[in-house]
Amino acid sequence: MSASVRLEAITQSFARRGRRRAALSGVSLDIEAGEFVTVVGPSGCGKSTLLDLVAGHTRPQRGSVTVDGVAVSGPGPERMIVFQEHALFPWLSVQANVEFGLRSAGVDPASRAGTAHAWIARVGLADAAHLHPHELSGGMRQRAALARALALAPQVLLMDEPFSALDAPSRDRLHVELQDLWRETGTTIIFVTHNVREAVVLGDRVIVMSSGPGRIMGEVSVTLPRPRVVESGRxxxxxxxxxxxxxxxxxxxxxxxREGQDGYVTI
Ligand SMILES: Nc1ncnc2c1ncn2[C@@H]1O[C@H](COP(=O)(O)OP(=O)(O)OP(=O)(O)O)[C@@H](O)[C@H]1O
Ligand SMILES: [Mg+2]
Structure with missing residues (x-):
């Protein structure tokens, strides 16, 4: 399942010390259903803000966000987000964490345990389903977070630097597995990263943003066959x-x- 995502002329600002500062300015982006798009840009250029808008955690101040042509009006299980910090409940096992997500989305109790276990197995954690987050490695936690998100069969999967705290071998393995999961589920993915090679390995397109305020600078399309690996010359x-x-x-x-000049508006 997948959906198209359209951001149109988004301008978003936050108040800081009595002034409003634009975090995103005139950002427009069209993502096709089933596309895997990666986003890079300097710290503070508004990448997480952009994901928050699609997730429905933040409402656009100017412009619109639509998913399959329908305006986003709040969070929903069809748009799941995976963060750098796994955000699992520490007091619940992996199995219970994934089931919790299913319960919140109103999934029938009879099918929760089975669906949760199938996804836990699919991300390679079958033997760890009974463990709690503190008993898992960083890579295992991100796998659990991925299982929790994918169990809800989201049309759009939003990923905010999900692998940046992992060691290189774990990250490489997850790159290959995420490409497989994407192909199997067909879900649209918007993946934010600071790692340029990771962006190229994963994306159909790499969107490059600039800061002050956040805008889209350009994009690089990647048509290399998958699965791709970081060492590849291309x-x-x-x-x-x-x-x-x-x-x-x-x-x-x-x-x-800079503050006090254009781009900063006193409120
Ligand atoms: N809730 C908020 N309140 C005030 N300012 C915010 C808020 N969220 C974001 N900002 C500001 O908006 C700008 C964009 O932030 P955002 O977190 O989207 O950047 P980012 O590109 O994700 O950065 P990083 O690469 O460091 O994660 C920053 O200047 C940030 O300080
Ligand atoms: Mg961020």
Whole structure:
């Protein structure tokens, strides 16, 4: 199951010390149903804000967010988010964590245990279903968080630097597995990362953002066959292109208005 996502002319600002500062300015992005899009950009350019808008945790101040043509009006199980910090309940086992997600989404009690276990097995945690989060490695926790999200069969999966706290071998394995899961489920994925090679390995397109305020600088399309691996020469070449855009984005950030100048509006 998948859905298209459209962000249209989003401008989003936050109040800080009595002033409103734009976090996103005129951001428009069209994502096809079933597409895997990765997003990179300097810290503070509004990547998480963008995911929050699609998740429905934040309402757009200007512009619109639609999923399959329907305006997003709040969170829902069809749009799940996986964070860098797994956000599992520490007092529940992996099995109970995944079942909790299903219960919140109103899934029939008779099928919860089976669905939860199938997803736990699918992410390679069958033997760890009875363990609590503190008994898991970082990679296992992210797998559990992924199972909890995917168990709800989301049309859109939002991922905010989900693998950035992991060691390289765990991350590489999860890259391959996430590509498999994406192919099997067909879900639309928007994946935010600071790791340019990761963005190229995973994405059909890499969206590059700039800061001050957050805008879309450009994008690099990736048509390499999957599964891709970070060491591949063609991944490295495309990552270089993305880095070029990020360097431009950095220059824009330096040139961006400082407090008291344009871009800052006193409220
Ligand atoms: N709830 C909030 N209240 C006030 N300011 C916020 C809030 N959320 C985000 N911001 C501001 O909006 C801007 C964008 O933040 P956001 O977290 O979306 O950036 P990011 O690209 O995800 O950064 P990072 O790469 O560090 O995760 C930042 O200047 C941040 O301080
Ligand atoms: Mg962020």
């Amino acid at each position: 991944v490295v070449d495309l990552a270089q292109q993305v880095r070029g855009l990020l360097d431009e984005a950095d220059q824009m950030g330096i040139a961006a208005p």
